[in-house]
Amino acid sequence: MCGIVAYTGNKPASPILLDGLRGLEYRGYDSVGMYISGYGAFRTVGTVQNLADSLPSSLFGTTGIAHTRWATHGPPAHKNTHPHTDPTKKIWLVHNGMIENYQELRDLLEKKGNVFTSDTDSEVLAHLIAKEYEVEKKLSDAVSSALTQVRGSYGIAVIATDDPETVVLASLGSPMAIGVKDGEYLMASDITPMRRHTSNVVYLKDGEYAVVNKAGYSIYSTDHRKMTRKPKLLQKELEEFQTTPSHSHSMIKEILEIPSALENAARGRIVLNEGNTKLKGLEDYTPELRNIDHIVIVGCGSSYYAGLIGKLLIEDYAGIRADVAYGSEFCNRPILNAPSKTAFLAISQSGETADIITALKQAKRVGMLTIGIVNVVGSTIAKEIDTGVFNHAGPEIGITSTKAFVSQLEILTLIALFLGRLRGISQARGAELVMEVQRLPDKARSILAKRDKIKELAEKYLGYDDFLFMGREYNIATAYEGALKLKKVSYVHAEGFPGGEIKHGPIAMINEIFPTIAIMPSDSTYSAMYKDVEELKKLHGGILAIATEGNLDVRVLADDVFYIPDTKHCLTPILANIPLQLFAYYTGILRGFNEEKVRDTVKIFAKGN
Known part of the structure; x- marks a missing residue:
């Protein structure tokens, strides 16, 4: 998934856009770019910091659009980085979503002489809007006309060079919102970038488009009816959303x-x-x-x-x-x-x-x-x-x-x-x-008060490249989730299975270098889980048990035990998942990986551009 942020107001846009992009970087981080009216486009492969380091010091334009990308159409490359433009460079666009008929539209435009410079579906939108702009002479009308030819989903922000202080937004299946603050407007595909700037937000509905400039905003339906919509107050969150020092x-x-x-x-x-x-x-x-x-x-x-x-x-x-x-x-x-x-x-x-x-x-x-x-x-x-x-x-x-x-x-x-x-x-x-x-x-x-114990266990098991997670009943899903966390954060091979299923194949994987993490609280599943683990122990595989406080019996079987408080059977996944999350985190950090830049993964997995 990708992230969009745009701004028009009375302040230099680039610092505000960079700040917004940092807030959206969890949605994609293989390339990033912005367009500032009067100054042009700046694009780079890599992180938001790469873009920040490459910007000139004298960027004073007060209107701009920006984008952080997670590649789907076209690999991470400078040519595929947003913003995209048309051959005349009059239209600049950033886009979230997926244009299903982009190849059909691209073929049609190429027959008319358009030359494309990227592999993306998003560039097709820029060319299509530019063609309509030649006829319509008004950016909002050109955007609306172009989108009638599109099948798929989109959240877009568009600027025309001859109307440099106006941003046109449109949304269908991919959200867009407008943050309102005293003659300033911060637009984004996610409310995260807005929180430090305003609490007043207007949401576009599917099929709507909006025209935003320093004088205000106007929202229109598909059939061009002007909609009346006042800002809503953002719910105040109880925690700061940024990583604290x-x-x-x-x-x-x-x-x-x-x-x-x-x-x-x-x-x-x-x-x-x-x-x-x-x-x-x-x-x-x-x-x-x-x-x-x-x-x-x-x-x-x-x-x-x-x-x-x-x-x-x-x-x-x-x-x-x-x-x-x-x-x-x-x-x-x-x-x-x-x-x-x-x-x-x-x-x-x-x-x-x-x-x-x-x-x-x-x-x-x-x-x-x-x-x-x-x-x-x-x-x-x-x-x-x-x-x-x-x-x-x-x-x-x-x-x-x-x-x-x-x-x-x-x-x-x-x-x-x-x-x-x-x-x-x-x-x-x-x-x-x-x-x-x-x-x-x-x-x-x-449990969290004992997190140093989990860190010690992560250090002990750091040399292993394969893990089996297993549980029964409510904790089958805990095993699946524990395995997902470990491979997602530390790139270690991990598989989750129901305890009763290990004898139907998974047991063949177990040896002295293939340890098991067994979720075995003292509930109705404990006796069966004990027998499952006994089978694995015969194969000399290491055993790390997540068990209920006070259970000394499990120490006879497991090489290591992390204890969680006693609770009702149906609530054990809530507590058992906490040490598994910590184990995944510490394993990833000890292996030198950054959990905020998980390989080939973004926070919101959605059809992207």
Whole structure:
């Protein structure tokens, strides 16, 4: 995924654009560029700092557009770096999204004599707008006319050299917003760059375009009707979103914020004396939720694994059949149940995951009730769903999800209980669960207080290049997630499996240089997990166990043990994931990798340009 930021106002644009690009760098970092009216384009392969180092000192233009790229159409190269222009260099454009018919449009333009200098679909947009600009003579009309010829998704910011203080935006399937502040306008594809500059934001809806200059902004519908839309106040986050001087990386900062994230997810949502949860968004749809007999949970990456745990929670507490689908696969499968009795539950930290957005739109088309668990207020998914629950975890900048993932698990617990109470589970059972949910933040703090022990374990296991993670029931997904974290952050080969499945193939991999991380809390799965680990121990593979405090028996079996506090069986993934996140972080750092520049990975994985 890529990031866009633009500015027009009374200050030099380049420092503001650079600051915005740094805030967006988690969305892409293989190349970066900007266009400043009156000064031209500046582009470089690499990071935002590379661009900053290459800029001239005397850039005083007060209007500009900028972009940080994650390559999809065309490799990372100077010629593919945004902003893009047309042969006359009158139009300058930055683009997020994917133009599905770009090759068809490119062929048509080439027949008319246009010469392209990049491999991207985005350059086609610049050429197309320039052609329309020759006819329309007004940039907003040219943009609107060009986009009628496009199939696909886009978020764009465009400047014409003969109207240098005007920026035209457009959005379809890729968000754009305008931050408003006393004659200044900061535009972006993500609210992150706006937070230090303004709390007043206007969001474009799908199919709309906007004209922004120093005099103000105007928003228009597809059929050119002027829309009236006042700015909304950005929700104030409880934590600063930037890495503080005391934390060298966002990932460790955000792991340490897990206790606060758990408190925020539950704040005002627990009714202890009723053994219930108060989820206002869901309460508004109580009749529909009583009627459903099937829930489809859709996620990508870590959110998919959260969904696997959510499935068990919903089935155990609400008695509703639940299935989990990858966002990228949902639209490829038939909807087997009656849509009116099926709810669609999207899980996305960012609220901008393209595959989940596509799946969500499909669910809405067939008449499903759509629910979301989203961290970013004002995101596309947050706006599209019928109802949902916000994480309130604060901005998560680290490439790999940590506090938001754990927060998702807690919110899934609250939703499962809410649905269960609608279906008659007892007040006593509900109260038992929510009492334990309230204890989770302090239990998480006790784990984090022992993080030096995890660092020591990471140092001990640093020489191994292969790991097996395993668990049972609720912690099967913990094993999957632990393996994902380790390979994502440290580039170590890791695989997650159900404990009961190791004898069906994975056991063949185990030897003295292939250790196992076993998630084995003292619950109903412990006896079976013990036997699974015994089988691996015979093969001389090292064993690192994540076990419940007070369990001395496990020391006989495991080479190393990290203890987590006791909790309810269904809540163990919330606590067990914390040491696994720390283990992945320290392993990556000890191997010399930067967790904020994960190879071939961006924070929001969406169709890009």
